[in-house]
Every structure is written in C-alpha cells, then in structure tokens.
Amino acid sequence: MKKTKRFFKLLFRSSTGTAGVLIFLLVCIAAIFAEQLAPYDPNMMDLMNMTKPPAWMEGGSISHLLGTDNLGRDIFSRMLHGARVSLTVGFLATICSGIVGTILGLISGYFGGIVDHVIMRIADAFYAIPGILLALVTLMVVQSSGIGTLVIVIAAISWVQYARLIRAEVLRLKGKEFVRASRTIGASPWFIISHHIVPNVWPTFIVVSTMSVASSILTEASLSFLGVGIQSPLISWGGMLSDGRALLATHWWVATFPGIMITIAILGITFMGNWLRDVLDPHNKGL
Amino acid sequence: MARYLAKRILQIIPVLLILTFIIFCLVYVAGDPVALMLPPEAGTEARESLRAALGLDKPFHEQFIIYITNLLHGDFGTSYEYNQDALQLVLERLPYSAQLAAVAFVASVILGVVLGIASAQYKDTPFDLLVSALSALGQAMPGFWVAIMLILLFSVNMKVLPVSGAGGFEHIILPATTLTIMTAAKIVPLIRSNMIEVMHQDYIRTAKSKGLKNSAIVFKHAFKNVLVPVITIVAMQIPTLMGGALITETIFAWPGLGMLIYRGVANLDMSVVQAGVLMVAFITILANLISDIAYCLIDPSIRY
Amino acid sequence: MKDNVLLSVKNLSVKFKTLDGMNTIIEGNSFDVKKGEVLCMVGESGCGKSLTSLAIMGLIEKPGIAKADEIMLDGEDISGYSEEALRKLRGNKMSMIFQEPLTSLNPLFTIGNQMDEVFRLHRKMDRAECRKNSIEMLRFVGIPAPESVYKRYPVALSGGMRQRVMIAMALSCRPKLLIADEPTTALDVTIQRQILNLMQSLRKELDTSIILITHDLSVVAEMADRVIVMYAGQIVEQADVRDLFKKPLHPYTEGLINSTIRLGEKCERLKTIPGTVPNNENMPKGCRFHPRCPFATDRCRNEQPQLINVEGREVRCFRYEGSEN
Numbered sequence: 003m004k005k006t007k008r009f010f011k012l013l014f015r016s017s018t019g020t021a022g023v024l025i026f027l028l029v030c031i032a033a034i035f036a037e038q039l040a041p042y043d044p045n046m047m048d049l050m051n052m053t054k055p056p057a058w059m060e061g062g063s064i065s066h067l068l069g070t071d072n073l074g075r076d077i078f079s080r081m082l083h084g085a086r087v088s089l090t091v092g093f094l095a096t097i098c099s100g101i102v103g104t105i106l107g108l109i110s111g112y113f114g115g116i117v118d119h120v121i122m123r124i125a126d127a128f129y130a131i132p133g134i135l136l137a138l139v140t141l142m143v144v145q146s147s148g149i150g151t152l153v154i155v156i157a158a159i160s161w162v163q164y165a166r167l168i169r170a171e172v173l174r175l176k177g178k179e180f181v182r183a184s185r186t187i188g189a190s191p192w193f194i195i196s197h198h199i200v201p202n203v204w205p206t207f208i209v210v211s212t213m214s215v216a217s218s219i220l221t222e223a224s225l226s227f228l229g230v231g232i233q234s235p236l237i238s239w240g241g242m243l244s245d246g247r248a249l250l251a252t253h254w255w256v257a258t259f260p261g262i263m264i265t266i267a268i269l270g271i272t273f274m275g276n277w278l279r280d281v282l283d284p285h286n287k288g289l
Numbered sequence: 290m291a292r293y294l295a296k297r298i299l300q301i302i303p304v305l306l307i308l309t310f311i312i313f314c315l316v317y318v319a320g321d322p323v324a325l326m327l328p329p330e331a332g333t334e335a336r337e338s339l340r341a342a343l344g345l346d347k348p349f350h351e352q353f354i355i356y357i358t359n360l361l362h363g364d365f366g367t368s369y370e371y372n373q374d375a376l377q378l379v380l381e382r383l384p385y386s387a388q389l390a391a392v393a394f395v396a397s398v399i400l401g402v403v404l405g406i407a408s409a410q411y412k413d414t415p416f417d418l419l420v421s422a423l424s425a426l427g428q429a430m431p432g433f434w435v436a437i438m439l440i441l442l443f444s445v446n447m448k449v450l451p452v453s454g455a456g457g458f459e460h461i462i463l464p465a466t467t468l469t470i471m472t473a474a475k476i477v478p479l480i481r482s483n484m485i486e487v488m489h490q491d492y493i494r495t496a497k498s499k500g501l502k503n504s505a506i507v508f509k510h511a512f513k514n515v516l517v518p519v520i521t522i523v524a525m526q527i528p529t530l531m532g533g534a535l536i537t538e539t540i541f542a543w544p545g546l547g548m549l550i551y552r553g554v555a556n557l558d559m560s561v562v563q564a565g566v567l568m569v570a571f572i573t574i575l576a577n578l579i580s581d582i583a584y585c586l587i588d589p590s591i592r593y
Numbered sequence: 594m595k596d597n598v599l600l601s602v603k604n605l606s607v608k609f610k611t612l613d614g615m616n617t618i619i620e621g622n623s624f625d626v627k628k629g630e631v632l633c634m635v636g637e638s639g640c641g642k643s644l645t646s647l648a649i650m651g652l653i654e655k656p657g658i659a660k661a662d663e664i665m666l667d668g669e670d671i672s673g674y675s676e677e678a679l680r681k682l683r684g685n686k687m688s689m690i691f692q693e694p695l696t697s698l699n700p701l702f703t704i705g706n707q708m709d710e711v712f713r714l715h716r717k718m719d720r721a722e723c724r725k726n727s728i729e730m731l732r733f734v735g736i737p738a739p740e741s742v743y744k745r746y747p748v749a750l751s752g753g754m755r756q757r758v759m760i761a762m763a764l765s766c767r768p769k770l771l772i773a774d775e776p777t778t779a780l781d782v783t784i785q786r787q788i789l790n791l792m793q794s795l796r797k798e799l800d801t802s803i804i805l806i807t808h809d810l811s812v813v814a815e816m817a818d819r820v821i822v823m824y825a826g827q828i829v830e831q832a833d834v835r836d837l838f839k840k841p842l843h844p845y846t847e848g849l850i851n852s853t854i855r856l857g858e859k860c861e862r863l864k865t866i867p868g869t870v871p872n873n874e875n876m877p878k879g880c881r882f883h884p885r886c887p888f889a890t891d892r893c894r895n896e897q898p899q900l901i902n903v904e905g906r907e908v909r910c911f912r913y914e915g916s917e918n
Binding site for chain 1: 300303304305307308311315318319425426428429430431432433434437438440441445528529531532535536539540547550551554555557559562566569570571573574
C-alpha cells in the first residue's frame with residue numbers, strides 16, 4: 003500500500019511521466035476493447051461513404067469522426083484495431099528479443115573470453131546492417147507474412163541493443179566490491195548472477211524494454227508501410243498510411259491520422275521510459 | 290594507439306565473415322534464381338545445366354565457400370533484372386545515397402551540436418523545454434510519415450518543391466530534411482546530457498576559478514571534452530541514417546542505394562540485394578572505425 | 594577596518610533551493626583573514642568549509658545562493674560584485690586549488706595551454722611571454738624539466754605533480770589570497786608533506802594569505818596561524834593555533850583533538866565523538882552540537898548559543914558565558 007502510494011507520488015511529480023503513462027494506458031485500452039469501442043467493423047466497405055472527410059470539415063459528419071478511406075472504411079475504427087496489432091507486435095517482439103538479448107548479454111559480460119568475443123562479433127555484424135533493411139530482406143525472402151514471422155524478424159534485429167547494454171552493465175557490476183566479495187567466499191557463478199547481477203541489471207532491463215516496445219512498433223509500422231509487414235485483413239497503422247499515400251493529393255486525412263496515432267503512441271511510451279529511467283536510477287533520490 | 294587500432298581492424302574480419310554468412314543464408318533461403326533467370330518454356334535439362342553452372346547443386350557449406358571466394362574476387366553476381374554486374378550497379382547508385390546522406394549528416398550534426406549545447410547551457414529554461422519537446426517529437430514520428438507530411442505541405446499544398454526524383458538542388462531538400470529530422474532528434478538530447486555532465490566536471494570548476502569567461506569555458510574546455518562522446522553518438526547514427534535512407538529514398542524515388550535494394554527485394558534480384566546490403570554494412574563498419582581513430586586523436590590518454 | 598586585515602567576511606550564508614523550499618547550509622558566519630597568515634578551516638565533511646570558500650570566490654552555483662553583508666577583499670567590498678567583476682579577480686587577486694588534482698586539470702589540453710590562459714587573461718601577455726612565464730612558474734613550484742612538462746598532457750603527470758601545476762597556476766598572478774580546499778587529501782603522505790612545505794615557502798616568498806581547508810589536524814598543527822572550527826554550517830570556535838591545541842574551548846574542538854593519535858602518549862583506545870553530523874533537513878533545535886555533547890543541558894537543547902569572545906578568541910558555547918571579555 004505504501005509502495006503504491008509512493009509510486010503515484012513519484013509519478014505525479016513528473017508531468018511527462020504522467021502524460022506518458024496515461025497515453026500508454028489509453029492505447030492499451032484502445033487495443034483491448036477495440037471491438038467494443040469501434041463504431042464500425044474496421045474492414046466494412048461502404049461505397050456510399052467513400053473518402054469522407056473528418057467530422058469538423060465541410061462534407062464530414064459525426065458518424066465518421068475521422069473520415070473514411072477510399073473504400074469507405076471508417077478511419078477511427080481502423081485506428082483502434084490497428085492499436086491492437088501494433089501493441090501485440092511491439093510486446094511480443096520485445097519479449098523475444100529481451101529474453102535472447104539479456105541471456106546473451108549476461109553470458110557475454112560475466113564469462114568474458116572467447117564466448118564474449120563470439121557473441122559481440124555477431125552483435126557487431128547485426129549492428130552493421132540497418133535493422134529495417136535486414137528485416138525487409140528477410141521478410142521478402144521467407145515469403146511468409148503474419149504476426150509470428152514479423153515478431154521473430156523484429157526480435158532478430160533488436161536483440162543487439164539488449165545484449166550490448168546488459169553486457170556493459172554486467173561488466174560494471176563485476177568490478178564492484180559486493181560481487182568480488184561474493185566470489186572470494188566461493189559463490190558459484192550461477193549464484194552470483196542470480197543474486198547479485200540480475201537484481202541490479204533489472205532497472206536497465208526495464209528501461210531498455212520500454213524503449214524496445216516503442217522501436218518495435220515503429221519498425222512494424224515501417225515494414226507494413228513498405229508492404230512486407232502486416233497484411234490485410236489485419237490492420238496496422240503503417241499499412242493504413244501506405245493506403246493513404248496514394249490519396250495524399252486529394253484526401254490528406256487518410257495518411258495523416260495514422261501517422262499522428264503512431265507519433266502519440268511512441269511519444270507516450272518514450273516519456274514513460276524516460277520517467278522509469280529517472281526513477282529506477284539508484285543514484286536518483288526518488289526511490 | 291597503433292596497437293589499439295590494429296586490434297580494432299582485426300576485429301572487423303570476423304564481423305565481415307559473420308555478415309556475409311547472414312547474407313548468404315538469406316540468399317540461400319531465397320531459393321532458386323534459375324526459375325527467374327530462364328524463360329518459363331525452358332526445359333528441365335536447361336535448368337539443370339544452369340544450376341550446375343551456378344554451383345547450386347552443391348551442398349550448403351560448399352556453396353558458402355564458393356560465395357566467399359567470389360566475393361573476394363570482386364564478383365558479387367549479376368543482376369538478372371538489369372543484366373549488369375551487381376557491384377557495378379551498386380557503385381553507380383552509391384554517389385546518390387552518399388550525397389543525400391552527407392547533406393543530412395552535416396545538417397543533423399550542426400543542428401545537434403548547436404541545439405544540444407545551447408539547451409544544456411540554458412537548462413530548464415523555456416528554450417530548453419522547447420528543444421527537448423521537439424526532439425522527443427522528432428524521435429516519435431515515423432520517418433515515412435514525416436516524408437509524406439513534408440510532401441503534403443511543400444509539394445501538394447504549397448507546390449514549391451518537387452515530389453520525387455533526383456535532379457537539381459530542390460530535389461534533395463525534402464528527402465534530406467526528412468533524414469535530418471530523424472537523425473538530429475536523436476543527437477540533440479544525447480549531446481545535451483553529455484554537455485551537462487561535462488559542465489559538472491572538476492576541470493570546469495578550475496577554469497572558473499581562473500577567471501575564464503563563460504564563452505571560453507563552454508567553447509574551449511567543455512566543447513573539446515564533449516566532442517569525445519559526440520563522435521561516438523554521431524557514429525552510432527550511421528545505421529539509422531542508412532536505414533532511414535532506405536525508406537526516404539523509396540518515398541521520394543531518389544535513385545540511391547536504398548531504392549536499388551528495395552527494388553531488388555521486390556523483384557527477388559538477390560545479387561543486387563546482397564551487394565547493396567554488404568555495401569551498406571561495409572560503410573557502417575568503416576564509419577565506426579573512423580570514429581575510433583578520431584577518438585584516439587582527441588583523447589591523449591589513449592595515446593599513452 | 595584594520596590595516597593588517599586582507600579579507601573580512603561579515604554574515605555569510607549559503608542557501609540551496611530544494612523542492613521543499615530553502616535549505617540553509619551555512620548560516621551567518623563572519624571571520625577575518627590577516628595579511629600573510631594561514632587560516633585553517635577544520636570540520637567534518639559536509640560542515641560547509643568548501644561552500645564557504647566557494648562563496649568567497651563567487652562560485653556558488655544554482656540552485657545555491659550565497660549572501661553576505663560584506664566581503665572586503667584588500668579594501669574593496671566584493672559581496673555585491675557582478676559576475677564580470679568577480680571574474681577579473683579570480684585567478685588574479687584571489688585563486689583557489691582543489692582537492693582532486695587528478696580531475697582538476699582538463700585532460701584534453703596540455704599543461705602549458707592551461708597555464709598560459711591565466712597570463713593571457715589577466716596580464717594580456719602574448720604567446721611567447723605566456724610561455725616564458727608559465728615555464729618560470731612551473732620551475733618556481735619545483736617541477737623538474739618544466740620545459741618538457743609544459744608540453745605534456747595532465748595524464749602524463751602524477752597526482753603530486755598535477756597539484757604542483759595547480760598551485761603554479763593559482764599563484765601565477767601573485768594573488769593576495771589563496772584558498773586551498775583540502776589540497777593534500779588525495780595525495781600520498783610523502784607527497785602531502787612536499788606540497789605543504791611548498792605552500793609554506795611560497796607564502797613567505799609571495800606574502801600571500803592562505804585559507805587552508807582541511808579535516809586533518811596534523812595539517813592544521815603544522816600550517817596554521819589561526820584556526821576556525823566549523824560544525825554543521827556554523828563557526829563554533831576561532832583561535833590561534835597554539836591556544837586551540839593547548840586548551841580547546843568548544844566541546845566539539847576538544848572531541849576533534851582527542852580523536853587524533855598523539856605520539857608518546859599512552860592511549861588504550863582512541864576517543865571518538867559519539868553520534869554523527871546532523872543533516873540539513875533536520876537540524877537539532879538549540880545548539881547544533883548538543884546531541885553529541887557530553888555537557889549538554891536543557892538550555893543547549895532549546896536555545897542557540899552565539900559566538901562570544903573569550904580570552905581573545907571566539908567560541909559558540911554557553912559554558913563560557915560570563916568569562917567573556
């Protein structure tokens with residue numbers, strides 16, 4: 003109870019932190035309750051209401067708040083459903099890359115030597131190819147679309163971030179007195195990792211994970227925009243933007259709103275991550 | 290210093306090897322190019338002989354060795370779409386990408402350094418908050434959306450800049466702006482926080498106790514120290530810049546490497562794809578090496 | 594103001610702005626530094642010694658605010674000076690050396706480059722003159738092969754050498770006042786001795802007054818003419834060094850002296866002062882030392898003692914009321 007109270011006190015002290023958490027919660031609600039919240043079936047075509055402008059513009063109506071696209075589909079409903087896909091991909095990719103990257107980072111940092119060299123050179127190789135490029139080529143080559151493939155591909159390009167940061171953190175901790183002391187009294191590597199390293203790496207892990215959710219969502223959107231990510235009938239913000247691009251000259255709103263949605267979501271998650279970084283920093287007096 | 294650099298250069302060899310392996314795997318999985326290379330009416334016999342000529346009937350590891358040997362001889366394969374040597378094709382497109390990346394790079398470094406240092410100096414003022422907000426926004430906006438919004442604003446509505454293609458100076462403005470927004474937004478907060486950290490160092494206090502002017506403290510004592518992390522930060526943005534260039538180039542139909550690779554991927558023209566990806570990776574590695582050398586030149590403690 | 598006083602500080606306080614309001618670290622301290630003397634400031638870490646010296650230099654940074662009724666330095670009141678005016682005094686009329694010689698020099702510039710700055714700034718010398726004078730100063734503080742050190746980067750020098758460079762830099766413009774903030778704490782014992790001896794001899798040669806901040810009483814015994822003892826942001830005792838060691842008045846001073854080892858004395862167990870320094874957020878009511886004081890009375894717990902004059906020295910303790918002169 004006291005901890006919850008303290009959490010909220012810390013949260014409300016930072017205005018960007020509060021905004022970040024609020025935005026994140028809203029996006030989560032949109033994703034979970036998309037079916038209940040959306041006024042229309044997101045894939046329902048309505049030839050009577052094609053390319054209707056948003057409600058506040060001339061020709062727009064309140065029944066289609068953010069207008070419709072060239073097939074008469076309601077943009078607001080599609081955006082709510084898009085949140086579901088974006089968050090799913092973002093979270094799953096983060097979990098996958100988090101597990102792989104953290105384990106590799108822990109091993110690399112703690113054991114050092116040849117293992118460290120091998121892992122870090124592989125990380126260097128992955129780092130040298132821009133993630134979006136590697137993902138694009140891989141997705142084209144495997145000729146398989148669907149959330150599962152997309153998640154694995156995004157995880158494959160984002161584990162490097164985890165591995166490098168966790169490794170650096172482990173190296174820092176390894177030099178600390180409490181780890182040395184533990185080793186001098188004969189603790190096993192497993193014990194030291196689980197009792198001394200992991201609890202101290204935890205804050206870094208949380209912060210990297212938050213940022214990774216944001217970057218995974220961005221990557222998913224970019225890939226869907228390029229046409230190799232989420233495929234119809236699933237809806238993604240990036241795909242919506244890609245649809246709207248052709249209509250840019252005449253119907254600007256089709257491409258604009260999904261972009262704003264992505265920006266707000268990423269901004270919220272980033273703010274939340276920055277706040278977590280400040281709060282979880284042990285040098286910070288907050289906790 | 291020589292030893293340190295030698296070590297760094299030696300480290301590149303396994304990295305390049307792993308890289309080629311990753312790319313080879315992708316090419317291998319992409320499957321048989323024969324189907325794409327021969328007309329559909331070609332007989333089984335013709336296909337088999339072409340497969341044998343290309344070494345595609347050999348086992349995986351042998352194919353990899355052949356692949357590496359070919360690469361070392363400068364043979365990156367032939368593009369079936371353009372009917373041209375893949376490496377040559379890449380080298381032809383490279384200047385366009387380099388031009389775009391260079392403009393965006395210089396602009397974002399200048400913007401990043403100026404805004405980063407200024408907002409560190411005026412920490413917690415409205416100016417600092419504005420810069421922080423803008424860079425957060427710049428990081429959150431997807432690059433392709435920025436590109437589209439720029440087109441909407443400057444090409445569709447104001448009709449002042451061309452939508453796509455390469456040509457005069459006006460063609461480079463929009464793609465370069467897109468890339469600059471993406472890159473500068475990442476650089477600014479990093480330089481700001483590094484500058485704040487440097488300004489708390491003991492030697493800055495010494496400089497103040499000597500009676501130095503604030504400008505001398507910032508531009509001489511702090512700047513050179515902040516340059517060390519700045520080089521790392523800037524070098525770290527090279528993959529972002531390259532990746533961003535891929536999307537930006539496709540949107541603006543800028544005939545660079547990114548566009549070439551994208552078309553290659555779409556047509557499963559794997560020779561072009563692998564040559565392009567290898568080139569991008571090579572540039573990234575080179576950029577990191579250069580940043581390490583610059584690092585050595587600035588920091589005397591590495592030299593000792 | 595008396596002729597032989599170089600620096601006279603009246604009612605100096607330093608406050609910090611925090612989330613919960615103003616936090617006063619140093620409260621209403623007044624003291625003088627005479628020409629050519631070494632004044633030592635002692636006290637546990639966090640008692641405000643360093644902040645006092647930074648306040649004199651005008652180097653208190655936000656969110657800190659320094660205020661004083663008067664800071665007379667060599668006949669001019671610098672307490673209301675603008676940053677620009679203070680800047681012209683720093684490194685010129687008053688200069689400062691710090692505790693951490695290893696990090697106090699900019700690692701990316703040569704020793705010569707950093708030494709030259711002072712001459713160029715305050716003496717408007719050209720490059721060749723700067724170089725000549727810098728090398729002269731390096732020689733003056735006993736650095737061997739000054740021409741070669743001039744071209745080196747700080748990383749090539751040991752801690753003791755770097756502190757010598759710092760001293761050379763601080764003394765370049767023959768300052769009237771040198772503030773040394775724990776100049777030997779980070780150094781080896783043998784190097785400490787060398788640096789202290791150097792400061793002693795330079796003081797005689799240049800007739801510079803020194804404020805030496807330290808927590809090491811052996812340094813005080815060796816260097817000081819007069820001593821100020823600080824506790825929790827306040828001056829608690831001020832006396833000549835002989836008097837202080839012979840007969841400490843304030844219980845805190847007594848505790849400090851008793852907690853050091855003296856040779857030739859049989860001592861079973863080193864005495865310590867019980868308790869810890871109070872932190873700024875919950876200063877005890879009354880005398881700030883009372884929770885740790887063996888002589889504390891109800892009055893000490895409720896009322897703050899003032900500095901009173903006793904036998905030509907000052908002490909902040911009720912026990913000496915009535916014996917003031």
